[in-house]
Amino acid sequence: MSTRTDDTTAREHPIAPFIRMERMPHIWCPTCGIGTVVKCYATALADSGVDLDKACVVSGIGCTGRVAGYMRLDGFHSTHGRAIPFATGLKLGRPELLVTVFSGDGDLVGIGGNHFIHAARRNMDLLVVLVNNFIYGMTGGQNAPTTPLTAHSSTMPFGNFERPFSLPHLAASCGASYVARWTCLQVRQLTWAFAEAIGRKGFRFIEVIAPCSTLYARLNKLGSGLDLMRFYHDNVEIRNGADTREVDIGYQEKIVCGKFRDEERPTYLELMHEHYRKTLGDRYVPMPPEGGLIRGED
Amino acid sequence: MERTEIRITGFGGQGVVLIGYIIGRAWSVHAGGHATMIQSFGPEARGSACSATLALSDREVLYPYVRRTDILVAMSSEGCEKYVGELKDGGLLIHESDLVAPAVRPGQRACGVPSTRIAEALGRRLVQNIVMLGFFAGVTRLVPLEAMREAVRLSVPAGTEELNLKAFDQGLAHAETAASAPSLEGVKP
Amino acid sequence: MKADPRGVLTGTHYLDGDFACGEGAMAAGCRFVAGYPITPSTEVVERIGRRFPMMGGTFIQMEDELASMAAVVGASWSGTKCMTVTSGPGFSLMMENIGLAAMMETPCVVVNVQRAGPSTGLPTMVGQADMMQARWGSHGDYALIAVCPRSPQEAFDLTIHAFNLSERYRVPVLVMMDECVGHMTEKVVIPPAAEIEVVPRRLTARPPAEFLPYQTNGSLVPEFARAGDGFRFHTTGLTHDERGYPVMTPECQAKSVRRLLDKIRLNAGEIARVEEEDTGGADVVVVSYGITSRVARLGVGLARERGVKVGTLRLVVAWPFPEARIRELAARVKAFVVPEINMGQMVLEVERCAAGKAAVVSVPHAGGNVHDPEAICQAILGAAR
Structure with a gap:
C-alpha cells in the first residue's frame, strides 16, 4: 500500500506543465472550485493542440483573478474589472494570440459589466471564462451581481433583495457567439466545452458555477464545499440548447446547465477586415497577425 | 505684415472655417508668414452662427485669439450682429451683400459681394465661400494672390479644384470693379 | 532607428x-x-x-x-x-x-x-x-x-x-x-x-529560460518580452519580484517602488527639458508652459519696455520637474513669476525648489481663456520691485 502511495506522489500531476509549480501552494481555500476549472481548461488546452506560446490568460482582481498568475502561459493580472478591455488590446495588438479571460462574477459583470456587454456586442475574439461563486470571495463575502435572491452575504446580512443577473442570458442577448454554463462538478462536460470554445471564434462565454465554502456556504449555512458539490449533483439539470431566458438561478434551486448557444457569427476582426477591404480596396493594410511591433533591426 | 486680426462668420454649412483655413494656409505655408486660426467650437458651432478667427503676422503669433478685429467677413446677418462690435475703429466689414445689411460705425468701411448669387450662377451654390474668399483676397490684398490660389487648390476636395479656382477668380473680379473696393488704408497700422 | x-x-x-x-x-x-x-x-x-x-x-x-x-x-x-x-x-x-x-x-x-x-x-x-x-x-x-x-x-x-x-x-x-x-x-x-528618430521596443535578447521580466541587471529599466514569443512570463499590478510574481512584503514593496521612482528621478537630468531666454542677467524669470508660454512672452515684452530685466523659462517637459535648474536660478534671481491656466499648480513646484531664496509669484487664471498679457506684465513689475 505504501509503495502505491509513493508511486502516485512521485508522478508529476498531469497538468503540472501548465502550472507555475514554484508558486504552489495556491491561495485558494480547500474545496474551492477554481482549481478544478483550471484543470479542465489546461486539459482542454493540451488536447486542442494549440501553440501554447501564443496562448495568453488575462485576469482581473479576485480569487479567480489569480488564475493568470498560476498558469504557465503569458499571464496578465490586470486591474479590477478591466480584464476584458486589457485582453481586447492584447488581441488587437497581436491578432494571432489566443486570448482567454479568466475572472470572477464580481470582476467581470460587477465592476466590469460595461466592458462585458460591449465585448459581447462586438463579438470580440476572446474566450471569457467566468467562475461564478455567487459572492465576493477575496474581499470577504459581500453581495455580488450574481447573488441569488434571499441568499445572505456580508453586505446583505438579512438576505439579498436585489435581482441577480442571469449571465448566459446577458451574454447571449449582447451577441456572444458561444454561451455555455456548467458547474465544476461536470468536469468532462466542462473540459469539452473549453475544447470546443477554443476551436471557435468571437466572444465565447463559459460560466462555471463553483463552490465558495469559506464565505458563500458559511454565510448561508450550506455546509462545506463538498455539500455544495452534492447540491450540484442533485440539482443540476442539463438542457443543451435551452432558451437563455429560462436559465435564471434561484437560491438553492435547480441549476440549468448546458451549451445554450453555438453559432458562427462574424467576429470583430473579421468584420473589420471585410469592411475595410470593401471600402478601401487595395489601400487597406491590415495589422499583421504577429502585431504592429516595429523592430529595431529592420 | 503687422499683426492683422480677422474674423469670418456665417451660418453652419457656408464653409466659414474653410475660408479661414485657406487664408491661414496661404499666408503661412505658401507665403512664408505666420498664421494662427481658431475655429469656434461647442454648441454654437453645431448650430447657426459659426465663426473662425485668424491672426496673421510676419512674426510668430503669440496671442492666439482676436480682440479688436481688423477685418470682419460676415456671411450671415446673425453672425454680423454678433461680432461687428469687436471690429476696431477704421476696421473693414466684408459681407455677403444679399444676406447682410452692413451696419458699421462711422470711420469703419464696408464692402459687399453677392457671393451666393455668383456661386449659383457657377452652378454650385456650395462654392459661395470661395467666391467670398476671392473677394476678400481682392479687396484686402493682404496675402499674395498666387499663395491664395495654391491654398485653394490644395484645400478643396479633389476633382473640384477647377470650379473652386473659377469661383475664387469671380470673387476677385468683383473686388476689382472699383465701386465695391474701398482702400485698405487706415485699416492697418 | x-x-x-x-x-x-x-x-x-x-x-x-x-x-x-x-x-x-x-x-x-x-x-x-x-x-x-x-x-x-x-x-x-x-x-x-x-x-x-x-x-x-x-x-x-x-x-x-x-x-x-x-x-x-x-x-x-x-x-x-x-x-x-x-x-x-x-x-x-x-x-x-x-x-x-x-x-x-x-x-x-x-x-x-x-x-x-x-x-x-x-x-x-x-x-x-x-x-x-x-x-x-x-x-x-x-x-x-x-x-x-x-x-x-x-x-x-x-x-x-x-x-x-x-x-x-x-x-x-x-x-x-x-x-x-x-x-x-x-x-x-x-x-x-x-x-525622424524613433526608439523601438527594447526586446530582450535572452532565451526564455534565462529571462526574468523585471530583472534589471544593474540598469533601472528591465528588458521587455512581449506576449506570444514563448517567454510564458507573468506580470501583475500587485507588488512583484523580478519574476513578475506577487510578493506581499514590505521589503519587496520598498525595492519595487524605489526603482519605479528612481528610473525617472535618477534620469531626470536627461529627461527634463526647458527652454530659456535671457535668464542670464535676469532679475525676474517667468516660468510657464503650453499656450501660456506664448502669451507670457507678450507680458515679458511689456515689462521689458518698462525697464525690467526679465527672462523666460518654458517647461517643455513638466514632469519630472526641472528641480536642479530652478534651484540654480533661485540663487541668483529676485523672483519667479508663474502664470498658468489654473489656480496655482506648477507654481508649487517652483516654490518648493526656490526654497525661499527667491520670491515666487503666482498668476492664476481659472480657465476658459488665456491670460491678459498685461496681467502677466503687472505681476512681473510687482515682483521686480
Whole structure:
C-alpha cells in the first residue's frame, strides 16, 4: 500500500506543465472550485493542440483573478474589472494570440459589466471564462451581481433583495457567439466545452458555477464545499440548447446547465477586415497577425 | 505684415472655417508668414452662427485669439450682429451683400459681394465661400494672390479644384470693379 | 532607428494641434489606439481613424476611458506601440490603468487635451488645471513623464518624443496639451521619415529560460518580452519580484517602488527639458508652459519696455520637474513669476525648489481663456520691485 502511495506522489500531476509549480501552494481555500476549472481548461488546452506560446490568460482582481498568475502561459493580472478591455488590446495588438479571460462574477459583470456587454456586442475574439461563486470571495463575502435572491452575504446580512443577473442570458442577448454554463462538478462536460470554445471564434462565454465554502456556504449555512458539490449533483439539470431566458438561478434551486448557444457569427476582426477591404480596396493594410511591433533591426 | 486680426462668420454649412483655413494656409505655408486660426467650437458651432478667427503676422503669433478685429467677413446677418462690435475703429466689414445689411460705425468701411448669387450662377451654390474668399483676397490684398490660389487648390476636395479656382477668380473680379473696393488704408497700422 | 515611412505624412501642412498630435503618433510608429470621444481631444483619434487602415494600425472606440486605458496597456504587451487620447473627465477615469501601466512598466502614451474643470467644466474652452493630476492622479507612489506642447508643430514633435521616452523608460508618458493648442491651426512641417528618430521596443535578447521580466541587471529599466514569443512570463499590478510574481512584503514593496521612482528621478537630468531666454542677467524669470508660454512672452515684452530685466523659462517637459535648474536660478534671481491656466499648480513646484531664496509669484487664471498679457506684465513689475 505504501509503495502505491509513493508511486502516485512521485508522478508529476498531469497538468503540472501548465502550472507555475514554484508558486504552489495556491491561495485558494480547500474545496474551492477554481482549481478544478483550471484543470479542465489546461486539459482542454493540451488536447486542442494549440501553440501554447501564443496562448495568453488575462485576469482581473479576485480569487479567480489569480488564475493568470498560476498558469504557465503569458499571464496578465490586470486591474479590477478591466480584464476584458486589457485582453481586447492584447488581441488587437497581436491578432494571432489566443486570448482567454479568466475572472470572477464580481470582476467581470460587477465592476466590469460595461466592458462585458460591449465585448459581447462586438463579438470580440476572446474566450471569457467566468467562475461564478455567487459572492465576493477575496474581499470577504459581500453581495455580488450574481447573488441569488434571499441568499445572505456580508453586505446583505438579512438576505439579498436585489435581482441577480442571469449571465448566459446577458451574454447571449449582447451577441456572444458561444454561451455555455456548467458547474465544476461536470468536469468532462466542462473540459469539452473549453475544447470546443477554443476551436471557435468571437466572444465565447463559459460560466462555471463553483463552490465558495469559506464565505458563500458559511454565510448561508450550506455546509462545506463538498455539500455544495452534492447540491450540484442533485440539482443540476442539463438542457443543451435551452432558451437563455429560462436559465435564471434561484437560491438553492435547480441549476440549468448546458451549451445554450453555438453559432458562427462574424467576429470583430473579421468584420473589420471585410469592411475595410470593401471600402478601401487595395489601400487597406491590415495589422499583421504577429502585431504592429516595429523592430529595431529592420 | 503687422499683426492683422480677422474674423469670418456665417451660418453652419457656408464653409466659414474653410475660408479661414485657406487664408491661414496661404499666408503661412505658401507665403512664408505666420498664421494662427481658431475655429469656434461647442454648441454654437453645431448650430447657426459659426465663426473662425485668424491672426496673421510676419512674426510668430503669440496671442492666439482676436480682440479688436481688423477685418470682419460676415456671411450671415446673425453672425454680423454678433461680432461687428469687436471690429476696431477704421476696421473693414466684408459681407455677403444679399444676406447682410452692413451696419458699421462711422470711420469703419464696408464692402459687399453677392457671393451666393455668383456661386449659383457657377452652378454650385456650395462654392459661395470661395467666391467670398476671392473677394476678400481682392479687396484686402493682404496675402499674395498666387499663395491664395495654391491654398485653394490644395484645400478643396479633389476633382473640384477647377470650379473652386473659377469661383475664387469671380470673387476677385468683383473686388476689382472699383465701386465695391474701398482702400485698405487706415485699416492697418 | 528611423521612422516607418508609412506613418509619416512628410510635407508642410496647415494643421490643428490635435491633428498634428495624431500625425506625431503615427510617425512615431504608434499602431494601436483605443479611445472614447471627448471634446476637445476627439480630433486626434478622428485623424488616426482615417489614416490607420492604410498603415497596418488598429483604432477601436472603446465603451469608456477605463476601457480605453486598459486596452492600451494590454496592447502594449503585444509589442505594438499604442496611445489613448482624452480630456479632463476621461483623464480622471484613466488614472486607474495609468497606475497599472506604471506598475507593470508598460510603454504607452496618453494625450490629455486640457479643458477647464473641475468636473464637466468648460468642455470647449482652455484649461491647464490637470498638471498635478498628471503627476499624482493615480494612487500610490510612481513616477512618469509629461510633456507640454506650445503649438501644433510641437504637438507633432513632442508626441514623437513622448513615444521615444516611453520606450526608453517603460513608463506612461503624458502629452499635456491644452484646448487652445489642440484647436489652433498653424503651419506644421513634417520631415521625411529618414529624419525622424524613433526608439523601438527594447526586446530582450535572452532565451526564455534565462529571462526574468523585471530583472534589471544593474540598469533601472528591465528588458521587455512581449506576449506570444514563448517567454510564458507573468506580470501583475500587485507588488512583484523580478519574476513578475506577487510578493506581499514590505521589503519587496520598498525595492519595487524605489526603482519605479528612481528610473525617472535618477534620469531626470536627461529627461527634463526647458527652454530659456535671457535668464542670464535676469532679475525676474517667468516660468510657464503650453499656450501660456506664448502669451507670457507678450507680458515679458511689456515689462521689458518698462525697464525690467526679465527672462523666460518654458517647461517643455513638466514632469519630472526641472528641480536642479530652478534651484540654480533661485540663487541668483529676485523672483519667479508663474502664470498658468489654473489656480496655482506648477507654481508649487517652483516654490518648493526656490526654497525661499527667491520670491515666487503666482498668476492664476481659472480657465476658459488665456491670460491678459498685461496681467502677466503687472505681476512681473510687482515682483521686480
